Amino acid sequence: MSKASEIVRAEVTRLSPYNSGLTIGEVMLRYAPARIAKLGSNENPLGPTPALAATLMADAEMFRLYPDPAGRKLRRAIAAKHAVDEEQVILGNGSEELLSIISRAVLRSGDAIVTLYPSFPLHEDYATLAGATVNRVAVNDDFTIDIEAMIAAVRERPRMLLFSNPMNPVGSWLSAGDLVRVLGAASDETLIVIDQAYAEYAAGEDYASSLACLATLDCPWIVLRTFSKAFGLAGLRIGFGIVGDPELRALLDRVRTPFNANGIAQAAALSALADEDHLARVVALASTERARVEGFLRGQGLDVAPSRGNFLFFDCRRNAAAFVEGLLQKGVIVKPWKQEGFDTYVRVSIGSPAENDQFMEGLSDLLKGM
Missing domain, CATH: 3.90.1150.10 (Aspartate Aminotransferase, domain 1)
Known part of the structure; x- marks a missing residue:
């Protein structure tokens, strides 16, 4: 054997x-x-929100029936929250699954991705599994992000630029100005994926959400978000992506499993979004x-x-x-x-x-x- x-x-x-x-x-x-x-x-x-208990008790059918495979109600709520089109939103069994979906859909053997280091390990693992080469941009000695090294790496036209902002595990972040500089160095050959799992915690004058910066670019992009952290739903595994191009979102949708976002998670996420x-x-x-x-x-x-x-x-x-x-x-x-x-x-x-x-x-x- x-x-x-x-x-x-x-x-x-x-x-x-x-x-x-x-x-x-x-x-x-x-x-x-x-x-x-x-x-x-x-x-x-x-x-999670205290309203969650009432949500789960209100509809026992969500336990018996398959969920909406498109997650339409939740996608509409997310789209309204972030001022994007519903067709730009894709749901995942946590944002971790979306990382897998994106890598399987986009990366080919021999492709290169650029990521920050130290990193959330799955940023590298799914790329490695696809046969891609991972180019790390290490943080400076004072833990700040090396913007010049990041720009230089992006100018090499990698297949994907993938990083978290704020960074996990370091906690460092890109200011709006630095983010614009990095994104401006990307070509339309590079898919930009920004993992904003901790964006809710990052409020401050020198932090900006990526959506406004990305919306002005011609290159393909995806922003990942999760309900696991600030929304307190880690055990239910629910996350989402906002994709710049609805056509790209539809293609990524073909790679995910049909019922990847279960009905309980979808209902819980709706309750969480409503309790500001x-x-x-x-x-x-x-x-x-x-x-x-x-x-x-x-x-x-x-x-x-x-x-x-x-x-x-x-x-x-x-x-x-x-x-x-x-x-x-x-x-x-x-x-x-x-x-x-x-x-x-x-x-x-x-x-x-x-x-x-x-x-x-x-x-x-x-x-x-x-």
Whole structure:
């Protein structure tokens, strides 16, 4: 019988296992701490809109019947929210699935993509699986984005430019002016894909949503968004893309599975979109607590990247995997970063005040013992 590595495509063997982070159950089995602060996956501590419970109770048919495969009602609501045409909106089983759909539809063996580094690993993995070459633009020593290097890479006419803004895991972001410069360097041969999973948290004078900048371009583009983060629906897996060209959206639609956005997720997303007050509370809490945790980390003498996400990226100055194990024993789940060159870095999500207190207390105790 053939070895497994001889059965699958060579590109599969070049992928690393996805670091999805530990669950509460796994940590309980390992250490049984008195309480757990789950700060490894950038989840929303306030959860979804309180209106969600009533939404799910109102229509039991959504459990029995197949959902609308086109997701028309949700797509209309998203289009109205972002002032685009409904035909520009595509739904995904989380924005992660949309990354897969785009890569399968667009990338060919030998193509090149440009992305920022360190990156959300799936930005690279799906491209690698398609046989594409990944060209990384690393952040500067102060964690800012190297705009000149990014522009130079884009001028090489890659098949795709794919990056998150704000960046995951670093938290850095492009100002409107820098974004215009980067996008202006792209040719119509390059598909621009901007992952805005954390856009709700990024409000500020020097941050701008990509849609206004992209709308003036002739090249193809897609903006990805998710309901997993600020809207608190990570467990339901629902995201969407806004595609500049409705014809491109229709072609991408052929690649997704017909019922990829389940009925419960579609209904929940509609409730989440309608509750703007809850979203404002979520963002306000994240902003206040992010500043508090960042101040604590800097007070401990640690290097921290400025962030516009609901997370912080810091250098623990030792092997991050071993360091994080010490925090797990104290009931704190964070994510050690495993990409080359950043294995002393940790990403911590911004949780509730109590969860953040537990993290800071655990980290302080850990540093004192080292």
